[in-house]
Amino acid sequence: MLSKRLFSTSSRQLTKAAVSRLGNGITVITKPTAGAKASVGLYLNSGSRAENPYNSGISSLLGNVVSSSKAAADALKNEGVKYYSSNQKEVTGLLAASYPKGNAAGALASIKNTISQLNAIVSEDVRVADQKEKSIAVTEAFENSPKDMVIEHMIGTAFQGTSLALPKYGKAESLEILESEDLKNYLASNFVSSNLAVVAVGAEIDHDALIKFASELPVPTGAKTAFEPASFLGSDIRLRDDNLPQAHAAISVLTPGSKDSAAHYTGLVAAQINGSYEGANSPYSHFVGSTLAQFLEENHLIDSFDHFQFAYSDVGLWGGYFASHNVGNYDETIHFALKNWNRFSTGTVNDIEIAKAKAELKLRLLTPPECPVQLAEKLATEAFLLGYVPSEQEIAANVDAVTSSSITGWAQKYLFDQDIAIAGNGQIEALFDYNRIRNDMSLLRW
Numbered sequence: 001m002l003s004k005r006l007f008s009t010s011s012r013q014l015t016k017a018a019v020s021r022l023g024n025g026i027t028v029i030t031k032p033t034a035g036a037k038a039s040v041g042l043y044l045n046s047g048s049r050a051e052n053p054y055n056s057g058i059s060s061l062l063g064n065v066v067s068s069s070k071a072a073a074d075a076l077k078n079e080g081v082k083y084y085s086s087n088q089k090e091v092t093g094l095l096a097a098s099y100p101k102g103n104a105a106g107a108l109a110s111i112k113n114t115i116s117q118l119n120a121i122v123s124e125d126v127r128v129a130d131q132k133e134k135s136i137a138v139t140e141a142f143e144n145s146p147k148d149m150v151i152e153h154m155i156g157t158a159f160q161g162t163s164l165a166l167p168k169y170g171k172a173e174s175l176e177i178l179e180s181e182d183l184k185n186y187l188a189s190n191f192v193s194s195n196l197a198v199v200a201v202g203a204e205i206d207h208d209a210l211i212k213f214a215s216e217l218p219v220p221t222g223a224k225t226a227f228e229p230a231s232f233l234g235s236d237i238r239l240r241d242d243n244l245p246q247a248h249a250a251i252s253v254l255t256p257g258s259k260d261s262a263a264h265y266t267g268l269v270a271a272q273i274n275g276s277y278e279g280a281n282s283p284y285s286h287f288v289g290s291t292l293a294q295f296l297e298e299n300h301l302i303d304s305f306d307h308f309q310f311a312y313s314d315v316g317l318w319g320g321y322f323a324s325h326n327v328g329n330y331d332e333t334i335h336f337a338l339k340n341w342n343r344f345s346t347g348t349v350n351d352i353e354i355a356k357a358k359a360e361l362k363l364r365l366l367t368p369p370e371c372p373v374q375l376a377e378k379l380a381t382e383a384f385l386l387g388y389v390p391s392e393q394e395i396a397a398n399v400d401a402v403t404s405s406s407i408t409g410w411a412q413k414y415l416f417d418q419d420i421a422i423a424g425n426g427q428i429e430a431l432f433d434y435n436r437i438r439n440d441m442s443l444l445r446w
Helices: 002-013 058-065 070-079 106-118 118-120 125-143 146-158 178-188 207-215 261-274 291-298 327-346 351-366 372-386 392-400 404-414 433-438
Strands: 017-022 027-031 037-045 082-087 092-100 198-202 236-240 246-256 304-311 315-324 421-426
Touching: 002 433, 017 082, 027 261, 027 315, 037 106, 037 372, 058 082, 058 092, 058 118, 058 125, 058 178, 070 082, 070 106, 092 106, 092 315, 092 372, 106 118, 118 178, 125 146, 125 178, 146 236, 146 246, 146 304, 146 315, 146 421, 178 246, 178 392, 198 207, 198 246, 198 421, 236 304, 246 261, 246 304, 246 327, 246 404, 261 315, 261 351, 261 392, 261 404, 291 304, 291 327, 315 421, 327 404, 351 404
Parallel strands: 027 198, 236 421
Antiparallel strands: 017 027, 037 092, 037 198, 082 092, 246 315, 246 421, 304 315
């Protein structure tokens, strides 16, 4: 019994993240984990939302330039430390170092050395030009993924005219004109202490040691420029392409940001109730999946769909993505999907569906990424968007707090008879015009 109790305690401690905010504004996060690999990284509360139409893609380009620099090559060769970078709407993974167990000192030394050379790194015109070409190739590949593309364009039309509408990887036309001087200006505005999180995942860097490391980094003090407010506009954008074999569309409504935890977790549960469907061979197919999956599959109206709750610091989007080879009846696919959404507003989602969705959601939210770099980014994102890193117990409690009545109240406020943002691609001739689809948001008959 004693050994069982000790094991339980140590397991709980392993999952807890420690968070501190230094006097200069740097956020320090450590999370002990078991495993052969660990990560320590620097993350900026910037992302594509800190850009404008003329430098769109610069935050992603900056990370690529740093992770491909000579300093990065030296870190791998001399210390066995591999650099990565990433970009989201509100978070830039400037430099994430992955290293094998036992090499924490080498990882910290490599990062400190790289940061001290940051201005020199972004001044290398040849490297910047090379990474521009690679970044442009990424944007083009992203556009060639129908699901990724329509969701990105849905966000773009929902928040058009604001920086939240800018694609997270940038645009080819803006990337082409970026130069070293643009990167220096971006660093001057965004690489400041109040905009930085230093995150370590693994068992070798304790919290006090990371605080000491972060306080010694050559990071200018100062405050970042606040994100411009995002305003939602009910609208649609369509890129018809009859060369594609399917019709693709993403539809969403405006919801609160991640700081409204009650609305956020209710939206997550609502999205999980409908969940996702990946075709006839999906494990969530007939008699097992959601009522929406069963209905659309039985009537041959869907190839795949996915429901989502995107949450940023101040706003969010709730909705779904739908792909179908049955292009002639695609209007029916969207109509019956939205009729299913109306179930949330009328309180006809049963308790079994809600309990199943909550169990699946907790499993998804409480299962950490296997890659320590991805886990570090997740912790930084939570710290920036929420202002803190929730514990596993808090996440589970927030999901458990969602009830049938809270889903109905949430849907009546944010879903029923609300304006929508639509993006379509492929053979979308049968996708009805905006007003016809908008009317389905309040029509209660099938």
